[in-house]
Amino acid sequence: MTDVTPAPAGAPAGLPGSFHAALAQALPADAVLRHPADLLTYESDALVHLRQTPGAVVLPRTTAEVAAVVRLCHAHRIPFVARGHGTGLSGGALPRPDGLLISLARMTRIRHVDIDNQYVVVEPGVTNLDITKCVAPFGCYYAPDPSSQSVCSIGGNVAENSGGAHCLKYGFTVHHVLGVEAVLPDGDVIRLGGPTLDPPGLDLLGVIVGSEGTLAVVTEVTVRILRRPQAVLTLLAGFPSIDAAGEAVSAIIACGIVPAAVEMMDRLTIDAAEAAVHPNFPPSQAVLIVELDGAQIEVHELFATVEAVCGRCGAETVEIARDNTARERIWKGRKAAFAAMGRVSPNYYVQDGVVPRTRLPEVLRRIRDLERRSGLRIGNVFHAGDGNLHPLICYDEAIPGQAAHAEQVASEILQYCLDAGGSLTGEHGVGADKKGSMPKMFTADDLDTMQRLRCAFDPSAICNPGKVFPTPRLCGEVPGPYRAHPVERAGLAERF
Amino acid sequence: MTDVATVQRLEPADARELAEMLRSADDRRLAVVVRGHGTKAGWGVPAVRTDAVLSTARLQEPIEHCAGDLTVTAPAGATLAAVNAVLARDGQWLPLDPWAGGESTVGGLIATNDSGPRRHRAGAPRDLLIGVEFALVDGTTARAGGRVVKNVAGYDLGRLLCGSFGSLAVITSATFKLSPLPPASRTVAIAVPDGAALGRLIAAFAAAVLTPSAVEVALPGPRLLVRFETTETAAVQQAAHAETLAAAAGAHARVLHGADESACWHGHDAAVHHPGGVLLRLNVLPTDVAGVLAALEQRASLHGLRLHAAGRALLGCLLVHADGESAALVELIRHLRTAARPPAGHVAVLSAPAAVTHAVPVWEDLGGAAAIMRAVKAQFDPRGTLCPGGGPGGLA
Numbered sequence: 073m074t075d076v077t078p079a080p081a082g083a084p085a086g087l088p089g090s091f092h093a094a095l096a097q098a099l100p101a102d103a104v105l106r107h108p109a110d111l112l113t114y115e116s117d118a119l120v121h122l123r124q125t126p127g128a129v130v131l132p133r134t135t136a137e138v139a140a141v142v143r144l145c146h147a148h149r150i151p152f153v154a155r156g157h158g159t160g161l162s163g164g165a166l167p168r169p170d171g172l173l174i175s176l177a178r179m180t181r182i183r184h185v186d187i188d189n190q191y192v193v194v195e196p197g198v199t200n201l202d203i204t205k206c207v208a209p210f211g212c213y214y215a216p217d218p219s220s221q222s223v224c225s226i227g228g229n230v231a232e233n234s235g236g237a238h239c240l241k242y243g244f245t246v247h248h249v250l251g252v253e254a255v256l257p258d259g260d261v262i263r264l265g266g267p268t269l270d271p272p273g274l275d276l277l278g279v280i281v282g283s284e285g286t287l288a289v290v291t292e293v294t295v296r297i298l299r300r301p302q303a304v305l306t307l308l309a310g311f312p313s314i315d316a317a318g319e320a321v322s323a324i325i326a327c328g329i330v331p332a333a334v335e336m337m338d339r340l341t342i343d344a345a346e347a348a349v350h351p352n353f354p355p356s357q358a359v360l361i362v363e364l365d366g367a368q369i370e371v372h373e374l375f376a377t378v379e380a381v382c383g384r385c386g387a388e389t390v391e392i393a394r395d396n397t398a399r400e401r402i403w404k405g406r407k408a409a410f411a412a413m414g415r416v417s418p419n420y421y422v423q424d425g426v427v428p429r430t431r432l433p434e435v436l437r438r439i440r441d442l443e444r445r446s447g448l449r450i451g452n453v454f455h456a457g458d459g460n461l462h463p464l465i466c467y468d469e470a471i472p473g474q475a476a477h478a479e480q481v482a483s484e485i486l487q488y489c490l491d492a493g494g495s496l497t498g499e500h501g502v503g504a505d506k507k508g509s510m511p512k513m514f515t516a517d518d519l520d521t522m523q524r525l526r527c528a529f530d531p532s533a534i535c536n537p538g539k540v541f542p543t544p545r546l547c548g549e550v551p552g553p554y555r556a557h558p559v560e561r562a563g564l565a566e567r568f
Numbered sequence: 569m570t571d572v573a574t575v576q577r578l579e580p581a582d583a584r585e586l587a588e589m590l591r592s593a594d595d596r597r598l599a600v601v602v603r604g605h606g607t608k609a610g611w612g613v614p615a616v617r618t619d620a621v622l623s624t625a626r627l628q629e630p631i632e633h634c635a636g637d638l639t640v641t642a643p644a645g646a647t648l649a650a651v652n653a654v655l656a657r658d659g660q661w662l663p664l665d666p667w668a669g670g671e672s673t674v675g676g677l678i679a680t681n682d683s684g685p686r687r688h689r690a691g692a693p694r695d696l697l698i699g700v701e702f703a704l705v706d707g708t709t710a711r712a713g714g715r716v717v718k719n720v721a722g723y724d725l726g727r728l729l730c731g732s733f734g735s736l737a738v739i740t741s742a743t744f745k746l747s748p749l750p751p752a753s754r755t756v757a758i759a760v761p762d763g764a765a766l767g768r769l770i771a772a773f774a775a776a777v778l779t780p781s782a783v784e785v786a787l788p789g790p791r792l793l794v795r796f797e798t799t800e801t802a803a804v805q806q807a808a809h810a811e812t813l814a815a816a817a818g819a820h821a822r823v824l825h826g827a828d829e830s831a832c833w834h835g836h837d838a839a840v841h842h843p844g845g846v847l848l849r850l851n852v853l854p855t856d857v858a859g860v861l862a863a864l865e866q867r868a869s870l871h872g873l874r875l876h877a878a879g880r881a882l883l884g885c886l887l888v889h890a891d892g893e894s895a896a897l898v899e900l901i902r903h904l905r906t907a908a909r910p911p912a913g914h915v916a917v918l919s920a921p922a923a924v925t926h927a928v929p930v931w932e933d934l935g936g937a938a939a940i941m942r943a944v945k946a947q948f949d950p951r952g953t954l955c956p957g958g959g960p961g962g963l964a
């Protein structure tokens with residue numbers, strides 16, 4: 073499973089002594105780890121079945137140190153992998169034995185806060201939640217809220233274009249990042265964007281966000297912060313079936329309402345959450361969490377419609393959270409869903425796929441059939457508003473072959489998503505995990521075109537190589553005076 | 569100089585033909601400029617050479633609206649008006665309102681990343697684009713993103729094309745996420761006594777719990793226009809709240825709706841878009857908006873310039889139109905560029921007479937990012953076929 077693309081030409085496996093010596097020169101002694109015991113922590117991200125021991129780990133404290141390390145890697149042709157807090161779920165921060173792991177975990181300063189102009193400048197190791205904490209006294213917050221927000225880094229969020237339950241209304245990381253400082257794979261430091269909009273030139277910021285650490289190492293992030301909305305109302309409705317809950321979602325959207333969040337959980341995940349954090353969810357086959365926020369008057373008016381729609385669609389129970397405590401209890405149940413699966417199954421595999429929202433019922437039906445056929449239980453918890461599914465496939469490692477079976481089931485679910493016109497990943501990224509599936513979603517030309525960007529940033533292929541794309545593009549080919557079109561190369565057409 | 573008579577017109581009927589024409593032009597070393605409806609053709613720097621103009625005008629069908637998914641996929645040549653007419657049947661829209669917006673094509677919207685007052689809440693094309701299909705100069709057709717609103721598979725090349733002014737690839741179709749059409753609208757038009765009051769009012773709206781769809785400043789005036797697009801009750805109530813904020817700042821406010829409201833917005837947009845003079849885009853911090861506008865007015869009266877400004881107060885994004893002696897216009901641009909330096913601000917010349925563009929650069933300096941931007945251009949368009957010299961930042 074752990075396939076590692078070959079090291080750049082000329083670089084031997086493991087790190088050469090000359091490189092170690094140069095590292096020791098460039099960084100203070102406590103910023104370099106190379107003893108096997110120290111490297112253990114860095115063998116994988118949260119996708120723990122993919123692991124490798126890194127050649128060495130560095131923990132720089134400043135942009136200058138990151139740049140110095142990257143310059144060394146460039147000079148010695150050593151591949152490097154940036155790592156935030158290792159909560160990624162696609163093996164994006166999977167290190168390599170012949171490469172260096174650059175942890176940004178020590179770059180945790182908040183460099184600048186400007187409440188009046190609504191932005192904050194932070195180092196990449198600052199956690200998502202710490203940004204909100206530092207502006208909360210001013211009635212502000214940072215909008216993207218991945219479930220991992222208390223532990224994941226903003227650098228990792230930028231790399232993955234992370235989303236959260238509230239991205240239906242507020243968008244993803246890319247909509248809230250105004251600028252970055254980044255170290256290019258040759259060690260040059262650049263700035264893209266900043267607190268003022270419409271920076272000149274190409275929107276490279278827009279593609280660095282979501283590039284999974286394959287274009288540059290981000291050393292500073294400027295994020296937009298928002299004022300807390302005047303009113304937030306949250307509703308928890310129990311439905312007799314997933315289909316009925318799905319219908320309610322469609323009906324809400326058909327009313328012209330864009331809720332701040334719409335989340336759905338099925339019976340299995342409700343049971344798991346109940347066992348773990350006792351959110352006191354109703355005993356229904358499916359629950360829907362709908363949250364509206366905004367100006368008081370608007371929220372109250374639209375909320376009445378949402379309530380009515382739920383009733384019309386057969387809701388068995390409707391509970392309205394009238395205060396923060398009630399609201400937090402509902403969200404705790406939802407956000408605990410992943411971790412809580414441990415209560416109902418010894419092991420589980422988290423999948424992340426997207427379907428157009430209107431195709432949800434059909435895809436969920438296929439998942440239920442698969443559950444029956446495969447004999448593995450599949451929990452469903454998802455961002456129903458935007459069609460982002462997170463099926464949880466339960467298995468028992470102790471039963472021979474079941475882990476592999478679960479992985480097969482997970483990849484079959486991805487195929488259902490693609491069949492419905494969806495995507496391989498809505499928020500966890502491609503990383504090392506799904507790169508092999510990329511050709512199911514994109515043509516060879518699509519992937520080759522994306523890699524032109526990579527060639528511009530990283531012609532020597534040392535920046536997190538072997539991630540995202542199934543096969544690397546040889547950057548030497550372009551720019552060149554002439555390049556045969558694939559059709560031509562295959563002898564199918566001639567130029568006129 | 570380009571001889572207009574010899575410029576070839578390429579009008580492909582579909583994406584395939586477009587890619588073939590592009591490849592053939594690239595093979596023959598022709599310089600190609602892409603055109604939608606030409607609503608922003610005068611923006612930026614003209615290409616240093618134009619041998620062929622490639623028009624997307626014939627790429628108009630089909631407009632595929634998935635109402636339940638709040639998405640639309642439309643070909644590059646479809647106009648925003650045509651797209652929105654289809655979406656309106658199901659009570660939805662693509663909430664972009666750039667100048668001459670209705671006539672702008674989907675491809676042109678992306679290439680200029682242009683937006684209007686509603687950017688305040690809805691964002692610019694880059695924020696709404698979720699998938700894109702395009703052709704490269706070597707005839708490759710490719711796709712990035714998808715048709716679902718949430719998707720992080722692969723590089724988001726659509727965003728790279730936003731604001732690229734046709735310098736990297738030719739967009740053939742695009743998918744956007746949509747919004748429901750708001751049921752009601754009110755605009756609070758506020759006549760502000762002076763710059764100091766304007767600063768206070770902008771700060772008050774920034775801190776308020778209101779949810780406007782647009783917060784615009786305008787010169788002469790200064791004036792503020794605050795729009796609420798939501799349910800009828802909420803629009804009325806929020807407008808009343810805005811009036812009290814205005815009164816507290818000693819300003820006079822009027823609530824507009826219906827025909828008066830439309831006329832007010834048309835006048836606001838039109839004020840900075842008339843022929844002649846220079847059109848500048850200033851990006852500053854929101855807390856600097858009032859000060860920058862006051863300084864501009866002062867300079868304009870000193871140098872006999874006719875000045876109009878309109879912009880997103882809380883985003884710090886301003887359009888400034890100035891007319892007068894070329895020398896004074898050049899001085900104005902130079903002055904603004906020394907006053908608003910990155911990262912606190914920057915100034916782009918969107919359109920200007922040759923006398924001005926010969927004296928000051930149209931684009932701001934790309935700074936340390938210039939080399940990597942050139943490398944990206946070289947990867948996508950190795951021979952510099954597309955819009956030579958006319959890319960953002962003057963990328964060759």
Ligand SMILES: Cc1cc2nc3c(=O)[nH]c(=O)nc-3n(C[C@H](O)[C@H](O)[C@H](O)COP(=O)(O)OP(=O)(O)OC[C@H]3O[C@@H](n4cnc5c(N)ncnc54)[C@H](O)[C@@H]3O)c2cc1C
Binds near residue numbers: 154224235285499
């Ligand atoms: C329980 C749990 C719940 C989760 N819920 C969500 C969720 O709701 N939504 C969501 O989107 N994700 C979720 N995730 C996934 C994960 O938290 C995010 O992808 C997060 O952004 C990763 O941040 P990190 O700091 O842990 O990055 P890492 O895992 O360390 O790295 C992730 C990727 O980012 C790159 N990277 C990290 N830092 C930098 C940098 N400074 N410069 C360049 N590249 C860098 C790495 O090379 C790697 O490719 C969840 C994960 C867990 C374990």
